[in-house]
Amino acid sequence: MPHIKVDEKLPGIRSLMAFRPETAEPLGVLAEILLRSSEGLSPADRELIATHVSHLNDCFYCDHSHGAIVTCYLDGDPGLVNAVRENYITAPISDKIKSLLQIAGKVQKSGKSVLPEDIENARKNGATDMDIHDTVLIAAAFCLFNRYVDGLASVAPPDLSTYPLRAQQIVDHGYGTHIFSKPQPV
């Protein structure tokens, strides 16, 4: 049961965003820029970083919401997301993305955990300053989103079969805040 009185027909963060539309607006804009930009990292890369951090933070709703979005970008194949959840080091992803997931995992622990050698490794694998910036900010943002969702005990739909429909809506229409306030299947 959520810690505050929210519309329980809305799942996860969407119930919180409907409760406080003033803060929903900048959070939606931030998600839209960080996760749907194609500058350097692709939207699928960005969602993979979000999923990795949410998985490390054990946030069921965000892990499965964003994992479903990665899968949607990959034509419905969940193999890559599941491989990263198991062990990103051996997953079928580029060395550049592995080095950025390493940085994201450090940020999940604390900002100070990111060492110059982590950055050098990412650069050696082709990461630009913008890639590194966006990786750190996506990871930091999911340390916010995961804590927001679980810190207020919002309700995550337990049925994983409901997540792909919502994922397709995000892929098609983005994170506009209009989508947070209307009851939808997921």
Next chain:
Amino acid sequence: MPHIKVDEKLPGIRSLMAFRPETAEPLGVLAEILLRSSEGLSPADRELIATHVSHLNDCFYCDHSHGAIVTCYLDGDPGLVNAVRENYITAPISDKIKSLLQIAGKVQKSGKSVLPEDIENARKNGATDMDIHDTVLIAAAFCLFNRYVDGLASVAPPDLSTYPLRAQQIVDHGYGTHIFSKPQPV
């Protein structure tokens, strides 16, 4: 030295916001709403929660930036901020604020650490749903800001005497994103 090429004349988060103005905009809007709203919690209460979480995350720049803002709201007396940094349980603050700092400290660890009894305790001390929501979101937001600032190794001015001037600017003019891109004393 920062991990990416930013304007080192700008301290802390301001150098990062100048590097990526697109994400600076929603982050500035979020800070403005969460930290300067007077609905329920006062701006001083909100900044105290931000300082508490930044202190727990060992983020020198945010701890001292926001601590200086609390002090500014309290007519220049740093006693209360320092007492909370030492031990909020014995600090000269209301039981309501103590119970909200307890929730914020749980959020700093993880969202799931917040228990129903923490919420009940805050309600017993007069906290509303909006107070609880904003406390959780401020704490979660500073888990973002602290990781953003330290995860990219932005430069924090070591001289604490420079923070009050910047704090006064925030108190007078707010977190508008225009202030992030111009070189200023702090």
